Amino acid sequence: AAGVIQSPRHLIKEKRETATLKCYPIPRHDTVYWYQQGPGQDPQFLISFYEKMQSDKGSIPDRFSAQQFSDYHSELNMSSLELGDSALYFCASSLGRTERTGYTFGSGTRLTVV
Amino acid sequence: AQKVTQAQTEISVVEKEDVTLDCVYETRDTTYYLFWYKQPPSGELVFLIRRNSFDEQNEISGRYSWNFQKSTSSFNFTITASQVVDSAVYFCALSSQDNYGQNFVFGPGTRLSVLP
Numbered sequence: 238a239a240g241v242i243q244s245p246r247h248l249i250k251e252k253r254e255t256a257t258l259k260c261y262p263i264p265r266h267d268t269v270y271w272y273q274q275g276p277g278q279d280p281q282f283l284i285s286f287y288e289k290m291q292s293d294k295g296s297i298p299d300r301f302s303a304q305q306f307s308d309y310h311s312e313l314n315m316s317s318l319e320l321g322d323s324a325l326y327f328c329a330s331s332l333g334r335t336e337r338t339g340y341t342f343g344s345g346t347r348l349t350v351v
Numbered sequence: 352a353q354k355v356t357q358a359q360t361e362i363s364v365v366e367k368e369d370v371t372l373d374c375v376y377e378t379r380d381t382t383y384y385l386f387w388y389k390q391p392p393s394g395e396l397v398f399l400i401r402r403n404s405f406d407e408q409n410e411i412s413g414r415y416s417w418n419f420q421k422s423t424s425s426f427n428f429t430i431t432a433s434q435v436v437d438s439a440v441y442f443c444a445l446s447s448q449d450n451y452g453q454n455f456v457f458g459p460g461t462r463l464s465v466l467p
Contacts, residue, residue, distance in 0.1 A: 272396065274455060279388070279398045325455055342442075342457040 241330050241343035249349045250318050258313040258346045262330030266341075268292065269311040271303060272327040274345075280327060286311055287333075318350045353378045355445050355458035363464045364433050372428045372461045374443030380404075383447040385419065385426045390440045390460070399441075402426065433465045 242261040250256050262269050268287045272280040273296075282295035286305035297303070300319075305311045309330075315322060325345045354377040364370045376385065387399040400410060402419050410417050414431045430437055443458040 279386075280396045280455075282396060327455075327457075329457075341459060345455060 243343035256315045260311045260328030266330035268331045270329045274325040323350045353456045357458040359461045361462045374426045376445045380447040386444040388442045438465045
């Protein structure tokens with residue numbers, strides 16, 4: 238069965254650079270969630286989208302932005318990268334925002350800022 | 352490769368019943384951590400417990416208890432006297448380190464519905 242695809246798997250950037258992380262949800266899933274997990278920390282919810290509109294907002298820094306496209310894939314754009322942005326970034330998808338019929342997490346993108 | 356299996360996709364119980372959520376993991380690492388998270392409809396992941404691979408002691412926290420069995424690679428979660436507010440999706444997760452840093456793998460989740 239198709240899973241949530243995140244790209245790239247690993248990314249190394251320098252301070253003040255920008256990065257774009259991509260998430261391709263399971264086919265027909267219309268809801269996407271982004272999480273950030275720093276070293277030794279729990280995943281922190283950043284933002285979610287339902288039907289291409291922002292749904293919920295968590296602890297996403299102003300330097301980050303995200304959107305969901307017409308094909309339901311989502312991109313997390315990160316600018317002016319800081320060392321503290323080094324983390325695992327997970328994307329999850331589900332069908333329906335309120336139905337919660339099934340969450341699936343991707344394998345994550347490991348971002349290292351040097 | 353690391354893998355977390357939660358065979359129960361959905362469970363429904365009536366309030367005050369006990370319920371156990373199963374978690375089976377696969378890893379070749381000798382040092383690893385196991386987690387349980389609760390995910391309410393808001394999307395947040397609420398941390399419930401972390402257990403390292405060298406600590407097989409079972410843990411109880413209020414109505415929650417966890418049974419770590421290394422021999423069967425299982426880390427099951429039991430809610431005693433369930434309540435409607437326990438309704439959520441519960442994720443089991445596995446974490447270890449490799450040469451590139453931390454690996455973190457989520458299970459598929461179990462949706463628990465507690466009916467009044």
